[in-house]
Amino acid sequence: QSxxxxxxxxxxxxxxxxxxxxxxxxxxxxxxxxxxxxxxYKEVAIAVGSPSAYRAVGNILGANHDxxxxxxxxxxxxxxxxxxNRGRKEKLQRLHDEGAV
DNA sequence: GAGCTGACATGTT
DNA sequence: CAACATGCCAGCT
Numbered sequence: 001q002s003x004x005x006x007x008x009x010x011x012x013x014x015x016x017x018x019x020x021x022x023x024x025x026x027x028x029x030x031x032x033x034x035x036x037x038x039x040x041y042k043e044v045a046i047a048v049g050s051p052s053a054y055r056a057v058g059n060i061l062g063a064n065h066d067x068x069x070x071x072x073x074x075x076x077x078x079x080x081x082x083x084x085n086r087g088r089k090e091k092l093q094r095l096h097d098e099g100a101v
Numbered sequence: 102g103a104g105c106t107g108a109c110a111t112g113t114t
Numbered sequence: 115c116a117a118c119a120t121g122c123c124a125g126c127t
Contacts, residue, residue: 056112083119
């Protein structure tokens with residue numbers, strides 16, 4: 001919810017960010033999001049090093065079909081869940097179940 | 102002064 | 115070349 005949280009992500013990703021492609025970076029960032037916590041597309045974009053690539057982040061998450069990546073924990077800055085590969089309804093359900101705000 | 106709508110910017114498929 | 119699971123800025127109500 002703040003840059004302090006991004007610091008944790010950035011550090012974690014920074015260790016694994018060895019000349020990787022954009023999708024790979026986003027992939028790693030979303031993967032380290034703890035349960036019950038949600039991240040906005042913008043924050044993820046910042047964590048990967050491209051604060052203005054929020055558009056790409058959403059696109060990549062949607063294009064990514066990896067079950068190891070909780071793309072449902074990535075929501076909009078407005079608080080809306082946005083869309084989901086498997087269905088927006090399921091995403092909201094899962095977020096609510098985890099107690100994420 | 103606050104809330105909403107429309108236009109523009111980034112990266113990948 | 116154009117679209118997309120967004121975000122920010124400017125203008126209007």
